[in-house]
Amino acid sequence: MTADLFTSLSLADAAVPNRVMVSPMCQYACEAEDGLATDWHVQHLNSRAVGGAGIVMAEATAVEPRGRISPQDLGLWSDDHADALADIAAFVRDQGSLPGIQLAHAGRKASKTRPADGSEPLQPGAGGWETIAPSAEPYPYDEEPPATRAMTEEDMEGVVDAFVDAARRADAAGFEIVEVHAAHGYLLHQFLSPVTNDRDDEYGGSFENRTRFPLEVIDAVDEVWPAEKPLFVRISATDWLADRESWTVAQSVRFADRAAERGVDLVDVSGGGLHPDQRLPRTGPGYQVPYAERIGAETEGDVAVGAVGGITTPEHADAVVSNGRADLAIVGREHLRDPYFTLHAAEKLDRLDDVHVPRPIRRGF
Numbered sequence: 119m120t121a122d123l124f125t126s127l128s129l130a131d132a133a134v135p136n137r138v139m140v141s142p143m144c145q146y147a148c149e150a151e152d153g154l155a156t157d158w159h160v161q162h163l164n165s166r167a168v169g170g171a172g173i174v175m176a177e178a179t180a181v182e183p184r185g186r187i188s189p190q191d192l193g194l195w196s197d198d199h200a201d202a203l204a205d206i207a208a209f210v211r212d213q214g215s216l217p218g219i220q221l222a223h224a225g226r227k228a229s230k231t232r233p234a235d236g237s238e239p240l241q242p243g244a245g246g247w248e249t250i251a252p253s254a255e256p257y258p259y260d261e262e263p264p265a266t267r268a269m270t271e272e273d274m275e276g277v278v279d280a281f282v283d284a285a286r287r288a289d290a291a292g293f294e295i296v297e298v299h300a301a302h303g304y305l306l307h308q309f310l311s312p313v314t315n316d317r318d319d320e321y322g323g324s325f326e327n328r329t330r331f332p333l334e335v336i337d338a339v340d341e342v343w344p345a346e347k348p349l350f351v352r353i354s355a356t357d358w359l360a361d362r363e364s365w366t367v368a369q370s371v372r373f374a375d376r377a378a379e380r381g382v383d384l385v386d387v388s389g390g391g392l393h394p395d396q397r398l399p400r401t402g403p404g405y406q407v408p409y410a411e412r413i414g415a416e417t418e419g420d421v422a423v424g425a426v427g428g429i430t431t432p433e434h435a436d437a438v439v440s441n442g443r444a445d446l447a448i449v450g451r452e453h454l455r456d457p458y459f460t461l462h463a464a465e466k467l468d469r470l471d472d473v474h475v476p477r478p479i480r481r482g483f
Contacts, residue, residue, distance in 0.1 A: 131346035141450035146232035153193025170460030178222035185223035207292035218295030225305030297350035302391030355409035378419025432463030
């Protein structure tokens with residue numbers, strides 16, 4: 119049978135009740151600058167679960183303090199951070215959704231102000247910190263960036279350990295999915311792309327070398343993450359830098375195969391974010407869906423794909439799945455505008471019988 123938006127999806131031993139996922143979207147709402155979830159995170163994530171999404175994915179969550187994009191980023195580098203998230207995971211699960219969390223490290227894109235404050239680089243003396251990256255080249259901001267140091271093998275071992283510890287905490291907090299963030303110009307993407315990785319050791323140069331560290335992170339997370347729970351990875355399918363040697367969709371297909379061999383159940387396919395010179399060939403509704411479609415069609419491994427980018431209507435989300443372009447419709451900004459997107463989609467597509475409508479709000483549907 120052909121799947122559609124309200125067909126369940128089996129990943130590992132989990133059954134996702136429908137094919138809508140709330141995209142991980144940074145909230146920059148940890149006002150105390152300690153990385154702990156706040157009442158805002160409770161309301162943001164819980165309301166999307168009440169709204170019926172099959173997966174509610176928490177934002178890019180830093181595995182160590184220097185991995186934050188801004189001082190207000192969510193973190194998971196201590197048991198206190200896990201405790202602050204546990205009630206959210208439980209509530210999301212009680213609504214019939216799967217709670218997920220994206221584990222992230224910003225690398226050279228760390229240490230800047232949040233978007234509401236201008237997204238400007240933060241110097242160590244002004245509340246920022248030294249950043250780490252594959253190579254000692256900072257992100258090319260218009261303003262002076264904080265210093266960026268090329269990672270040593272000891273640094274890499276520490277980051278792997280931080281991802282492992284965060285994955286263990288995510289499991290203990292009750293999350294059903296973890297997603298390793300290897301997209302949008304953050305640390306693992308920086309290793310993948312020759313634009314940001316000019317190392318001359320076993321972690322730079324060839325495709326095999328540039329993918330080595332991200333795959334080591336995936337291996338280490340897979341080792342501690344329960345086999346029955348799905349493991350995702352988010353990638354940027356392309357750097358959108360056609361004028362130079364860069365990360366391409368063809369390389370993303372190869373990487374997806376490597377990830378599938380290591381236990382990844384779904385590749386969340388996004389794009390760009392590595393360099394301000396990027397040039398998008400097109401925008402508009404579904405502008406990134408072809409990347410997910412190609413990766414899904416060309417990978418040899420058994421791995422699902424999720425599509426993102428300008429999916430804003432029930433009909434479009436349903437078409438992405440029912441036309442076989444992706445296994446999951448990952449909806450971002452539309453979920454900011456409408457926390458109940460999935461319930462409204464079910465209503466519009468005459469599928470309310472196939473989605474969980476919480477008892478307190480049934481009169482509205």
